[in-house]
Amino acid sequence: MGFNRKKSWLKKGLALMTSLTLLMGTIGCGGQTEETTSSKAPEETKKEESGQETAASSGNAFEELSLEGVELTIWAPIYWVGKTMTYDDNEAWQKVQEETGVKLTFIHPPAGEETEQFNLMIASDSLPDIICTGWGGDGLFIGGRDKYVEDEIIIPLDDLIDTYAPDYKEAIEKVVVKEQQKDFYTDNGSLTAFYAISPYEEWCYNGILIRQDWMEELGLERPYTMEQYENVLTQFKEKKGAQSPLILPKSGIDGNSGVFMTAWEIGPGFYQENGTVKYGPIQTEFKEYLKLMNDWYEKGLIDKDFSTRDDDAMKRMMTTGVSGMIIHSPDTVGSWMNGVSPIMTGGYPVLKEGERVNYRLTNYQVRPQFSYSITTACKNPEAAVKFLNYGYTKEGYMLYNYGIEGETYNLTGETVTYNGIEYPLVEYTDKMLNNPDYPVLDAILTFKTHMGPFIRFEHEGNPALDMQNAEIRKALTEEADTGLNIPMTTLNAEEGKEYARIMNQIQTYQDTAVLQFIMGTKSLDEFDSYVSDMKKLEIETAISFQQAALDRYNNR
Numbered sequence: 001m002g003f004n005r006k007k008s009w010l011k012k013g014l015a016l017m018t019s020l021t022l023l024m025g026t027i028g029c030g031g032q033t034e035e036t037t038s039s040k041a042p043e044e045t046k047k048e049e050s051g052q053e054t055a056a057s058s059g060n061a062f063e064e065l066s067l068e069g070v071e072l073t074i075w076a077p078i079y080w081v082g083k084t085m086t087y088d089d090n091e092a093w094q095k096v097q098e099e100t101g102v103k104l105t106f107i108h109p110p111a112g113e114e115t116e117q118f119n120l121m122i123a124s125d126s127l128p129d130i131i132c133t134g135w136g137g138d139g140l141f142i143g144g145r146d147k148y149v150e151d152e153i154i155i156p157l158d159d160l161i162d163t164y165a166p167d168y169k170e171a172i173e174k175v176v177v178k179e180q181q182k183d184f185y186t187d188n189g190s191l192t193a194f195y196a197i198s199p200y201e202e203w204c205y206n207g208i209l210i211r212q213d214w215m216e217e218l219g220l221e222r223p224y225t226m227e228q229y230e231n232v233l234t235q236f237k238e239k240k241g242a243q244s245p246l247i248l249p250k251s252g253i254d255g256n257s258g259v260f261m262t263a264w265e266i267g268p269g270f271y272q273e274n275g276t277v278k279y280g281p282i283q284t285e286f287k288e289y290l291k292l293m294n295d296w297y298e299k300g301l302i303d304k305d306f307s308t309r310d311d312d313a314m315k316r317m318m319t320t321g322v323s324g325m326i327i328h329s330p331d332t333v334g335s336w337m338n339g340v341s342p343i344m345t346g347g348y349p350v351l352k353e354g355e356r357v358n359y360r361l362t363n364y365q366v367r368p369q370f371s372y373s374i375t376t377a378c379k380n381p382e383a384a385v386k387f388l389n390y391g392y393t394k395e396g397y398m399l400y401n402y403g404i405e406g407e408t409y410n411l412t413g414e415t416v417t418y419n420g421i422e423y424p425l426v427e428y429t430d431k432m433l434n435n436p437d438y439p440v441l442d443a444i445l446t447f448k449t450h451m452g453p454f455i456r457f458e459h460e461g462n463p464a465l466d467m468q469n470a471e472i473r474k475a476l477t478e479e480a481d482t483g484l485n486i487p488m489t490t491l492n493a494e495e496g497k498e499y500a501r502i503m504n505q506i507q508t509y510q511d512t513a514v515l516q517f518i519m520g521t522k523s524l525d526e527f528d529s530y531v532s533d534m535k536k537l538e539i540e541t542a543i544s545f546q547q548a549a550l551d552r553y554n555n556r
Contacts, residue, residue: 062164062386068101070383075107075121077114077134079370085445092399092449099395102387115140122153127377129384137368138488143496145192145373150493154373155381156190164382165389171197171455175419176365182556183366183488189556194388194453196367199418202458203473204361206256208349209333211324213341214240224347226263226292233301236324244303247314247326252293252307252514253281254327257476261289262359263349270546271359271484275554277547281510282534287527290517297518307515330472331464335441345472348480360480364488370451391454398424400454401461403447408432416460425460432463440464489549499545502538509537
């Protein structure tokens with residue numbers, strides 16, 4: 001897999017598309033000692049040629065503010081796919097400090113304890129300068145970011161961004177399509193975070209993945225209907241000796257895309273039908289999904305211990321022939337299967353040939369995961385804003401996406417254009433792609449950043465995305481619709497607190513019941529009782545909160 005090979009198919013593929021222990025400190029933002037120069041935004045060259053000035057080049061407060069010697073503390077969950085590494089181990093984060101003059105101190109909560117540690121941090125008297133949400137995204141701010149502004153935890157950034165983050169503001173207005181620009185604002189109309197911005201809708205990163213060598217050896221066609229899927233799993237079991245042909249997600253439901261479940265035109269959680277919010281796991285159709293999963297489980301087509309599997313166990317099962325089908329990321333599973341078998345994706349499961357699923361994982365141009373907000377503890381928020389602006393300049397987004405030029409990548413001289421803006425294409429070096437000490441999933445964490453406060457090129461900038469995985473992800477994006485999806489809504493403070501209480505008890509009860517239904521320890525004759533219990537646990541109140549949030553979003 002090399003980016004030199006990638007760039008040719010990538011340009012074709014893109015043209016088809018449209019042609020991605022609580023450790024606290026109270027180190028306040030430090031002082032300023034000397035002036036730094038600003039970086040160019042994607043459109044700046046065009047503006048200079050036309051005689052227009054950008055905010056970053058007009059000799060204003062932005063340019064006059066030096067970052068040299070500024071110290072910032074950042075609370076940030078660790079992005080991990082391969083090894084778990086701190087950001088102090090990451091060469092891109094170290095280079096960012098060298099380029100901007102800022103000294104960063106990272107505070108990493110233990111893996112698996114991010115939400116608990118976030119809440120402890122918020123309740124403490126010791127806030128960092130900047131909070132990164134990690135995978136929790138906006139959902140980590142229960143009740144919405146407006147509440148955390150009102151509670152004086154984070155600060156509104158509108159005026160600061162206008163002055164000290166011109167490249168970020170310009171990216172929102174020119175890189176993002178008009179209808180999605182409101183995703184950057186709260187219901188109160190405020191900017192409160194620096195989000196990753198994708199110049200396009202990134203391809204889906206989750207779906208049904210199958211061992212291609214087994215499919216070819218058995219002469220099997222790509223499955224679409226439930227009957228076809230059952231036939232594939234049965235042949236894997238009978239002819240390949242697979243003890244656990246299909247590995248289901250731990251909860252028994254794929255919460256990202258809802259595959260298998262969405263064949264019944266319901267979502268894996270909250271979804272909408274023509275503006276009316278519903279909850280998939282209490283619909284009558286959900287019983288039919290459970291009936292099928294229970295049937296497959298009884299036939300030995302589903303891993304008996306799927307509810308206890310972690311990624312290491314899944315990897316062993318897929319690579320050793322215990323399993324041949326999984327619901328997961330093609331980038332991750334493709335890396336697992338390298339040297340064992342190519343992978344392919346099945347079609348979105350449907351009940352009848354020719355039907356089309358109306359729900360899938362959707363990536364918007366704004367990415368709330370690993371977004372950055374500035375706290376009230378920051379003594380120099382102007383410097384923090386200017387520092388975060390760096391990722392939306394050309395120098396910044398090239399460093400975050402690809403690493404260090406000449407070390408991890410070289411420019412090809414070619415470009416790709418999105419929304420009238422040209423971006424350079426690169427060729428990854430062996431340091432990134434064929435490093436004997438860092439498999440590609442570890443290289444991503446060591447030499448570049450995979451998600452954060454920058455213009456993010458998931459397709460071009462992901463060294464784990466080889467040609468085959470890209471085709472899989474492209475198919476997962478193009479072969480289903482999104483009419484049932486709920487957009488990026490926000491619960492308000494009053495709703496958020498109650499919603500968190502309700503959904504905590506709902507999720508606990510639901511997870512247990514779903515596993516019991518699938519594994520046969522609870523009869524499906526009790527499904528109506530299960531739904532009744534879910535209503536007693538106030539799922540209908542939670543639905544009403546989601547409905548109100550959707551209505552507010554539509555009125556932004």
